[in-house]
Amino acid sequence: MKLKLALAAVAFALAPAVASAMCSGMKHETTASGCTAGQVWDADSATCVEPVTG
Structure with missing residues (x-):
């Protein structure tokens, strides 16, 4: 259970950098x-x- 929580925390921490x-x-x-x-x-x-006027 602690391993899954730690992996999820790492994934959420790295998500903005990857995106x-x-x-x-x-x-x-x-x-x-x-x-x-x-x-x-x-x-x-x-x-x-620039617009051409004339």
Whole structure:
């Protein structure tokens, strides 16, 4: 019983580190909601750009 409790405690203690490590290799993509104020999303280049007025 003590062994199971100790293993469960170790698993819960290491869970956040394992979850964080799994996400670190993922590529995070910018979307329209990630553009700064005054910029717009350009779908062709998949980046935030200054709007062209003219």
